[in-house]
Amino acid sequence: MHQTILYARVSTTDQTAEHQLSHASKAGFEIDRVITDEGISGVSVPFRNRPEGKRLFDILRAGDVLVVRWVDRLGRNYDDVTTTIRAFMRKGVIIRTVINNFTFDGSTADPVQKAVRDALIAFMAATAQAQAEATKEAQKAGINHAKTDKTKYRGKKPSFDQATFIRVQEELTLGARSISDIARECGLSRQTVLRIRDNAQHAQAALERWRV
Incomplete structure (x- = not known):
């Protein structure tokens, strides 16, 4: 079975x-x-x-x-x-x-179906690696920004932690879910998800300042 x-x-x-x-x-x-x-x-x-x-x-x-x-x-x-x-x-x-x-x-035998399948595997694998690299770069940029910011003012504490930030970025990269769905699943407001989407570096910098 x-x-x-x-x-x-x-x-x-x-x-x-x-x-x-x-x-x-x-x-x-x-x-x-x-x-x-x-x-x-x-x-x-x-x-x-x-x-x-x-x-x-x-x-x-x-x-x-x-x-x-x-x-x-x-x-x-x-x-x-x-x-x-x-x-x-x-x-x-x-x-x-x-x-x-x-x-x-x-088990697919049809050559056209095999070609489509193999191309899709390659595309999705490449997307998974690109997604990981993009997240890493955003984190690096945010950390550097926080280090060079000499002001004592930390701004408002983020409503998300590092793990949630990464998860939101993953969902945004996939593009399979709406902003509202991502916000609901991650326990955030729609506006917060939009801010992460539009300025990931700033979001990461805020996490660094607050050490969340």
């Missing part, structure tokens, strides 16, 4: 496996089991080096379905993401994403 497993990578305190499972369930996925890697960076730790990620290759069989919130749960590096997806497809495992509801199936 085939199984559907949700893989949840949790790297920050505001991310939880329960949250990712809730997203999957609301999207209509029937999950048999949740496998979670906690405190794992998608940038510095390849999928096969993660305790639970490595175990998935032993657990999953041909015909099983691997569900992830988005491909960034598999990794934030182009080569790592594409290698991981192709390795699962060679095993006959079907990969599906909650966001955008994409399906990657190695």
Whole structure:
């Protein structure tokens, strides 16, 4: 009997496996089991080096379905993401994403469908890496700005912490949800999400000044 497993990578305190499972369930996925890697960076730790990620290759069989919130749960590096997806497809495992509801199936025989599938895998993997790099640059710029700001006035304390800031940026980069949806899910006002979108450097600088 085939199984559907949700893989949840949790790297920050505001991310939880329960949250990712809730997203999957609301999207209509029937999950048999949740496998979670906690405190794992998608940038510095390849999928096969993660305790639970490595175990998935032993657990999953041909015909099983691997569900992830988005491909960034598999990794934030182009080569790592594409290698991981192709390795699962060679095993006959079907990969599906909650966001955008994409399906990657190695059994596809039609050459045109294969070309579209492979192009989509490459695009999404590249987007995951670009997203991580953009977030890192915004953080770096905000930190530098805070360091060079010699005034004692810190301004209003941000209504979000570092983890929420990163999560908002991820959602904005994906572009799959509206500003209102992102605000509601992150517990922020719509105006706050818009400020983060329009000036991420300023938002990061505020976090640095307040050490939130």
